[in-house]
Amino acid sequence: MRIATYNAASVRARLPLLLDWLATHEPDVLAIQETKVEDDKFPVGDFEDLGYHVAIHGQKSWNGVATVSKSPASNIRKGFLDELFPLDARILTCTIDGIEIVNTYVPNGNTVGSEKFEYKLKWLERFRKYLDEHFNPSTPLIWLGDINVAPQPEDVFDSKKFFGGVGHHPDEMSRLAHIVEFGLTDVFRQHNKESGQYTFWDFTIPNGVKRNMGWRIDHIYATAELAQKCVSCRIDLEARVFERPSDHTFVVADFEGV
Numbered sequence: 001m002r003i004a005t006y007n008a009a010s011v012r013a014r015l016p017l018l019l020d021w022l023a024t025h026e027p028d029v030l031a032i033q034e035t036k037v038e039d040d041k042f043p044v045g046d047f048e049d050l051g052y053h054v055a056i057h058g059q060k061s062w063n064g065v066a067t068v069s070k071s072p073a074s075n076i077r078k079g080f081l082d083e084l085f086p087l088d089a090r091i092l093t094c095t096i097d098g099i100e101i102v103n104t105y106v107p108n109g110n111t112v113g114s115e116k117f118e119y120k121l122k123w124l125e126r127f128r129k130y131l132d133e134h135f136n137p138s139t140p141l142i143w144l145g146d147i148n149v150a151p152q153p154e155d156v157f158d159s160k161k162f163f164g165g166v167g168h169h170p171d172e173m174s175r176l177a178h179i180v181e182f183g184l185t186d187v188f189r190q191h192n193k194e195s196g197q198y199t200f201w202d203f204t205i206p207n208g209v210k211r212n213m214g215w216r217i218d219h220i221y222a223t224a225e226l227a228q229k230c231v232s233c234r235i236d237l238e239a240r241v242f243e244r245p246s247d248h249t250f251v252v253a254d255f256e257g258v
Contacts, residue, residue: 001097001258002027005218006239007105007146007200007248011035011066015043017242021250022050025236028070029096031103033146035064042066059089065103065145069096080130085123091130099226099258100135104145109166117166120148124175128182137183137223144220146248149176154195155216167217185227187220187253192233199235200248209240220253229255 004027008014011032022030030052035042037058044054047068057078058064067073073094079085090105104127109120135141149172153159162168180186188197198214205213222230233253240249 001029001099001255002252003029003031003101003142003144003220003255004250004252005031005033005103005144005146005220006250007033007218007246009034009036009246009248011037011064012041012043013244014246015046017239017245019046019050020242021236021239022047022052022068025250025252027252029101030068031101031144032066032068033064033103033105035066036061037064055092055094057089057092059087063089063105065089065092065105067092067094067096067101067103069101071097073101080126081134084126088123090123091127093134097258098140100139100141102131102141102143104143104147106146106148108148109169109172112164112166112169121171121175124149124172124179128175128179131179131182135182138225139223140226141184141223142220142226143179143184143222144251146217147176147219148217149173150215150217151176152189154193155198157196157198157213157215167215180221183223184221185224185230187222187227187230188216188233188235188251190227190230190233197235199251201240203247209237218248218251220251222253222255226255226258229257231256 052068075095107120110116199218201208201214236250
């Protein structure tokens, strides 16, 4: 099984790129974040024409997550299933081929000390509770998406400069670590230990991709049994230099015997 994640920064703006990438790489599951469109305006038909089923949780102009898959999704759940964050289209959970797929777009946080940063920390805390409430470490589960946290120095092109800022802050790292302690493995780091491998390059940095001035903030995690079956995980740098790209690119994991 091939499972991928991608922050599209608008699914409609990135639709040609998405459809071309799907046709070329044929993942079994693609989790998309920052779709920026209401459910009734999502281009479902374009994905169905390629043979994909679509589960969506969107809102106008902001946020939004979608999971497209070759097999139909079942048990589709939007949000945290409670009154917290009720309008925040950032989490979509569904079952695909017996695997729980949890697609998330974690809040950015904006500025350390701001209300948005506190919101991000609370969101991460709530997500750990969500895992505890609905799953256990033996559940075949994959959590993936734009996590908006670079947890290690190797995950930022200049860790010394950015440490303590949004995305590379100890408070974010500790909450992400608590989530991982649920029983999750970062499958990219399971196969790739080197620094300098990123998933996001800020458009405001001149020639940021060529200079490799990026961050690794898009992740794929798996519970133990699935992590053992993960044979590779890679970042598709080529897609970041396509025409009209997102500022993120695809992360792709392959699992055998799934």
